[in-house]
Amino acid sequence: MQSLSVSLVLIAAMAVAAPLAARFVERAVKVPIVVFEIVLGMVLGPSVLGWVQSTQFTDTLADFGLAMLFFVAGNEIDFRAIRGRPLRRASAGWVISLAAGMAAGLALTSAAEPSVIIGVALCSTALGTLLPILRDAGQAKTPTGIAVTALGAVGEFGPLIAISLFFSGRQLGAASAVLLGFVLLTAAAIFLASRSQHVLFHSHITRTLHTSGQFAIRSIMLILSLLVVLSTLLGLDMLLGAFAAGVLWKVAIARAPEAERTVIERKVDAIAFGFLVPVFFIDTGIDFELASLTSSPLALAMVPMFLGLLLLVRGLPSVLAAPAGSTSAAKRAIVLFGATGLPVIVAVTSIGRDHDLISSGIASALVGAGMLSVLLFPLLALRQLQGTASPQPASENEIP
Numbered sequence: 001m002q003s004l005s006v007s008l009v010l011i012a013a014m015a016v017a018a019p020l021a022a023r024f025v026e027r028a029v030k031v032p033i034v035v036f037e038i039v040l041g042m043v044l045g046p047s048v049l050g051w052v053q054s055t056q057f058t059d060t061l062a063d064f065g066l067a068m069l070f071f072v073a074g075n076e077i078d079f080r081a082i083r084g085r086p087l088r089r090a091s092a093g094w095v096i097s098l099a100a101g102m103a104a105g106l107a108l109t110s111a112a113e114p115s116v117i118i119g120v121a122l123c124s125t126a127l128g129t130l131l132p133i134l135r136d137a138g139q140a141k142t143p144t145g146i147a148v149t150a151l152g153a154v155g156e157f158g159p160l161i162a163i164s165l166f167f168s169g170r171q172l173g174a175a176s177a178v179l180l181g182f183v184l185l186t187a188a189a190i191f192l193a194s195r196s197q198h199v200l201f202h203s204h205i206t207r208t209l210h211t212s213g214q215f216a217i218r219s220i221m222l223i224l225s226l227l228v229v230l231s232t233l234l235g236l237d238m239l240l241g242a243f244a245a246g247v248l249w250k251v252a253i254a255r256a257p258e259a260e261r262t263v264i265e266r267k268v269d270a271i272a273f274g275f276l277v278p279v280f281f282i283d284t285g286i287d288f289e290l291a292s293l294t295s296s297p298l299a300l301a302m303v304p305m306f307l308g309l310l311l312l313v314r315g316l317p318s319v320l321a322a323p324a325g326s327t328s329a330a331k332r333a334i335v336l337f338g339a340t341g342l343p344v345i346v347a348v349t350s351i352g353r354d355h356d357l358i359s360s361g362i363a364s365a366l367v368g369a370g371m372l373s374v375l376l377f378p379l380l381a382l383r384q385l386q387g388t389a390s391p392q393p394a395s396e397n398e399i400p
Contacts, residue, residue, distance in 0.1 A: 010052040014040040015278040032133055034281045035375045041285020054286045065280030067242040068272045069128035069343060071224050074246020076131050077153050086150035086321055093317035094154045097123035100313045116166055117352035121366050122313045124159045124344035127152025130337060133378045143323040144330050148337045151318050157243060159344045164236040186244045202256045209263060216264045223249055239347060284346055292364040299361030306369035315339030329384045336381035342370035
């Protein structure tokens with residue numbers, strides 16, 4: 001109990017220290033807050049100082065944080081903005097990334113199953129991490145930001161599909177049937193939600209928006225819990241359910257007054273980025289096995305190798321999603337944004353280790369590369385976009 005109490009206090013302290021540290025260095029360099037959260041977790045965790053330990057309770061909170069991160073990603077995607085050319089090009093790039101990632105994994109391990117783990121990890125894009133960065137930088141609604149959103153949507157949803165197909169007992173036929181059933185059930189719920197006016201639902205949200213009732217937030221937690229539990233019971237990855245919950249909520253609340261939607265989004269941001277998401281990233285740092293890297297020169301050498309593979313395997317194909325007429329700087333930014341990955345990498349490597357498919361050294365190297373990608377690539381990408389003019393969005397009828 002004492003260990004849990006100390007861990008909770010120190011995690012809360014790290015969550016407060018991270019934005020202060022980001023603010024302190026932003027005049028020299030703008031570093032995403034998640035980088036400080038991960039680094040602080042590593043420094044205070046068992047890898048360095050050993051002041052804070054991961055517990056079952058903090059791991060559960062971290063799982064909620066990861067689910068909330070994917071919920072926000074699903075909720076913030078504007079499918080009307082990314083449909084057509086951006087989504088088609090992003091999907092084509094992701095297929096290339098998956099094939100290239102699996103080929104790289106096969107070359108490294110000479111085995112089929114570990115190559116799938118490595119390939120899925122390398123073809124991911126951290127949309128939930130990138131969205132706040134794009135929003136804070138004022139790039140979310142630009143054509144380049146829309147392209148990155150399309151890349152992130154495919155780069156998170158695609159790996160979740162691949163994870164679910166591969167890890168559902170590794171029986172492709174049964175896994176495909178279960179996945180199809182989940183997708184059809186979710187699609188039906190989204191369709192019904194889009195067709196209904198939700199008059200009573202919206203009126204109760206309005207009445208409780210500024211009271212202790214908080215019907216909207218309670219409804220969000222119910223939808224998130226239902227789809228996460230459903231996906232888990234079906235043997236699918238819980239992140240697929242969290243992502244679908246975000247999309248479903250976006251449809252359900254679409255006809256509410258804009259002012260109320262804005263208030264709800266701020267409340268969700270407060271819960272996600274003020275509480276649960278920081279716990280996930282801090283816990284990632286705490287659980288990071290630094291000893292697996294430092295004790296093995298080979299594993300340590302794999303970190304820059306995987307970082308380079310993220311650029312090669314995921315970043316280069318991402319340029320397919322660049323808006324028509326993009327400058328060279330904008331294309332370089334899209335490559336860097338597309339190669340930014342961490343949450344899916346953490347999830348995939350954790351499952352891979354649980355199934356004894358990859359070593360702790362490979363898992364730590366992949367996570368380490370993901371951490372460095374979050375540290376370096378968005379920063380370099382934003383520098384590429386500084387002082388550049390974004391092209392006008394391409395016409396929906398334009399031939400790609």
